[in-house]
Amino acid sequence: MPIVQIDMVEGRSAEQKRALAKKVTEAIVETAQCPAEAVTIVIRETTKQNIAKAGVLMSDK
């Protein structure tokens, strides 16, 4: 704990994910005051056909 689940559109590079994991973990450690070892992050990549905002698929925008 904490467990962080991030749903986002697919297509980020390994470099971006690496930076995201590092920075998000630092943000949580700093504000929730827990050791970095306690933070788990799961990234879930999704296609634009599987996300909708205001009833419209992102792939249709």
Add this chain to the structure above:
Amino acid sequence: MPIVQIDMVEGRSAEQKRALAKKVTEAIVETAQCPAEAVTIVIRETTKQNIAKAGVLMSDK
């Protein structure tokens, strides 16, 4: 908000997902009384090998 996550077996067409996003958003707007712009839907498609009911994988049924 609201955030709607839907796990279901893969294989629906773009047309089905388009209709699903539209209808589910309408249902939430109407009953939870929020603007459509506030509703986000994430569809997660799963293989039958990754779902079980009563201890049995759907791919084994």
Add this chain to the structure above:
Amino acid sequence: MPIVQIDMVEGRSAEQKRALAKKVTEAIVETAQCPAEAVTIVIRETTKQNIAKAGVLMSDK
């Protein structure tokens, strides 16, 4: 399956949740073409202090 998880701000009445469950299920049955019995909905109610948009808690807006 499908499993529908809805995160939203607390405070809807039983009547609203009843209507939401009915309408969202109908929307999924109609568009994903599955029996109503297959649809499970979980509503997760959250305080405004536990949701943020654009980095700002809803309780601060």
Add this chain to the structure above:
Amino acid sequence: MPIVQIDMVEGRSAEQKRALAKKVTEAIVETAQCPAEAVTIVIRETTKQNIAKAGVLMSDK
């Protein structure tokens, strides 16, 4: 209900998932005292590039 969501690294065989679904369902039926028919399991397989512990991607370890 209960709904069990399991995020884990991809690569388990069908045989392992079959056993996992069976054993986890048995564990829940026995301890939460519900019928097996009420237990749904969703397995979400993830690449090592999409999981981080202590701010480091599993693919970098």
Add this chain to the structure above:
Amino acid sequence: MPIVQIDMVEGRSAEQKRALAKKVTEAIVETAQCPAEAVTIVIRETTKQNIAKAGVLMSDK
């Protein structure tokens, strides 16, 4: 990893949760072949007014 999220109706005793955590972890260790230390379980307790099956709230059944 693995991360196990279990949504279920509220009301289980501490003793039941203790047994559930132990047995579900054993089931995953045995079948997914990972160390027990790698298994995190989160139980989410829900009221019957926040769960629906076939479009009907559990609190209405």
Add this chain to the structure above:
Amino acid sequence: MPIVQIDMVEGRSAEQKRALAKKVTEAIVETAQCPAEAVTIVIRETTKQNIAKAGVLMSDK
């Protein structure tokens, strides 16, 4: 999108959650390169009786 769900032990102050929302959003905007307005965060607070690591409830440690 992105949607960030954070499960953690209850007890953080409003000030901590405010800082967490701000810093985590900044971390995602910077690394995933999306506008802050696109980032939604949901914090789920859990009791120690509802989390287990290695098969043992946190409330028993």
